[in-house]
Amino acid sequence: MLILDDILTDRGSRYAVSGGPCRSTAEARAFVDELRRTKKFAKATHNSWGLISxxxxxxxxxxxxxxxxxVILRMLERxxxxDHIVVVTRWYGGKHLGxxxxxxxxxxxxxxxxxxxxKGA
Known part of the structure:
Protein backbone atom coordinates (compact mmCIF):
# COMPACT_ATOMS: atom_id res chain seq x y z
CA MET A 1 0.00 0.00 0.00
CA LEU A 2 1.38 3.38 -1.05
CA ILE A 3 0.00 6.43 0.77
CA LEU A 4 0.71 9.99 -0.35
CA ASP A 5 -0.48 12.24 2.44
CA ASP A 6 -1.40 15.93 2.27
CA ILE A 7 -1.45 16.15 -1.54
CA LEU A 8 -3.27 19.48 -1.41
CA THR A 9 -5.38 21.76 0.77
CA ASP A 10 -8.19 24.05 -0.34
CA ARG A 11 -10.52 26.10 1.89
CA GLY A 12 -9.73 23.83 4.81
CA SER A 13 -10.32 20.54 2.99
CA ARG A 14 -7.29 18.26 2.85
CA TYR A 15 -6.59 15.45 0.38
CA ALA A 16 -4.50 12.29 0.37
CA VAL A 17 -4.26 9.45 -2.13
CA SER A 18 -3.36 5.80 -1.70
CA GLY A 19 -3.43 2.63 -3.71
CA GLY A 20 -2.06 -0.79 -4.38
CA PRO A 21 -2.67 -4.09 -6.18
CA CYS A 22 -6.31 -5.18 -6.06
CA ARG A 23 -8.29 -7.63 -8.19
CA SER A 24 -11.83 -7.86 -6.80
CA THR A 25 -14.61 -6.19 -4.85
CA ALA A 26 -13.64 -8.18 -1.77
CA GLU A 27 -10.01 -7.06 -2.05
CA ALA A 28 -11.16 -3.45 -2.55
CA ARG A 29 -13.23 -3.58 0.64
CA ALA A 30 -10.30 -5.12 2.51
CA PHE A 31 -7.96 -2.40 1.18
CA VAL A 32 -10.24 0.43 2.35
CA ASP A 33 -10.79 -1.33 5.70
CA GLU A 34 -7.02 -1.57 6.16
CA LEU A 35 -6.63 2.11 5.28
CA ARG A 36 -9.32 3.05 7.82
CA ARG A 37 -7.48 1.17 10.57
CA THR A 38 -5.27 4.25 10.74
CA LYS A 39 -7.08 6.71 13.00
CA LYS A 40 -6.46 9.61 10.63
CA PHE A 41 -8.12 7.83 7.69
CA ALA A 42 -10.94 6.51 9.87
CA LYS A 43 -11.83 10.15 10.65
CA ALA A 44 -11.83 11.17 6.96
CA THR A 45 -15.05 12.50 5.49
CA HIS A 46 -14.67 10.55 2.22
CA ASN A 47 -12.56 7.62 1.01
CA SER A 48 -13.59 7.47 -2.67
CA TRP A 49 -12.06 4.77 -4.85
CA GLY A 50 -11.86 3.27 -8.31
CA LEU A 51 -10.63 -0.07 -9.62
CA ILE A 52 -10.55 -1.78 -13.01
CA SER A 53 -10.62 -5.48 -12.22
CA VAL A 71 -13.29 10.59 -11.99
CA ILE A 72 -10.83 8.07 -10.52
CA LEU A 73 -12.12 5.31 -12.80
CA ARG A 74 -11.73 7.43 -15.95
CA MET A 75 -8.16 8.30 -15.03
CA LEU A 76 -7.31 4.63 -14.40
CA GLU A 77 -8.82 3.72 -17.78
CA ARG A 78 -6.75 6.41 -19.54
CA ASP A 83 -6.01 -4.66 -11.01
CA HIS A 84 -4.92 -1.65 -8.96
CA ILE A 85 -7.11 0.35 -6.58
CA VAL A 86 -6.71 4.10 -6.09
CA VAL A 87 -8.36 5.76 -3.08
CA VAL A 88 -8.69 9.54 -2.79
CA THR A 89 -9.30 10.65 0.79
CA ARG A 90 -10.81 14.00 1.74
CA TRP A 91 -11.16 15.61 5.12
CA TYR A 92 -13.91 18.21 4.73
CA GLY A 93 -12.82 21.67 5.82
CA GLY A 94 -16.18 23.33 6.34
CA LYS A 95 -16.58 25.10 2.99
CA HIS A 96 -18.10 23.66 -0.18
CA LEU A 97 -15.64 23.38 -3.06
CA GLY A 98 -18.13 22.99 -5.90
CA LYS A 119 1.55 5.61 -16.00
CA GLY A 120 -0.84 8.00 -17.71
CA ALA A 121 0.20 10.95 -15.56
Missing part, protein backbone atom coordinates in the same frame (compact mmCIF):
# COMPACT_ATOMS: atom_id res chain seq x y z
CA UNK A 54 -9.58 -7.95 -14.92
CA UNK A 55 -12.08 -10.42 -13.48
CA UNK A 56 -15.01 -8.17 -12.50
CA UNK A 57 -14.65 -5.06 -14.67
CA UNK A 58 -14.72 -1.41 -13.54
CA UNK A 59 -15.79 -0.68 -9.95
CA UNK A 60 -16.06 2.51 -7.95
CA UNK A 61 -17.34 3.90 -4.67
CA UNK A 62 -17.95 7.61 -4.07
CA UNK A 63 -18.24 7.25 -0.27
CA UNK A 64 -20.49 10.31 -0.22
CA UNK A 65 -18.31 12.41 -2.55
CA UNK A 66 -20.72 12.26 -5.49
CA UNK A 67 -18.93 11.67 -8.80
CA UNK A 68 -15.44 11.18 -7.35
CA UNK A 69 -15.33 7.44 -8.03
CA UNK A 70 -16.08 8.01 -11.73
CA UNK A 79 -3.63 5.19 -17.75
CA UNK A 80 -4.38 1.57 -18.67
CA UNK A 81 -3.96 0.58 -15.03
CA UNK A 82 -5.87 -2.60 -14.19
CA UNK A 99 -16.54 21.75 -9.13
CA UNK A 100 -13.05 22.32 -7.73
CA UNK A 101 -13.37 19.05 -5.82
CA UNK A 102 -13.20 17.11 -9.11
CA UNK A 103 -10.00 18.92 -10.09
CA UNK A 104 -8.58 18.04 -6.68
CA UNK A 105 -9.45 14.35 -7.15
CA UNK A 106 -7.68 14.48 -10.53
CA UNK A 107 -4.63 16.15 -8.96
CA UNK A 108 -4.47 13.45 -6.29
CA UNK A 109 -4.78 10.59 -8.80
CA UNK A 110 -2.16 12.22 -11.05
CA UNK A 111 0.24 12.42 -8.10
CA UNK A 112 -0.33 8.74 -7.37
CA UNK A 113 0.20 7.69 -10.99
CA UNK A 114 3.44 9.68 -11.11
CA UNK A 115 4.61 8.07 -7.86
CA UNK A 116 4.14 4.56 -9.27
CA UNK A 117 6.02 5.26 -12.44
CA UNK A 118 4.23 7.86 -14.50
Missing amino acids: SAEGPMKNDDGESGAGM AGLA GDRFRHVQTAVRAYLEAIGG
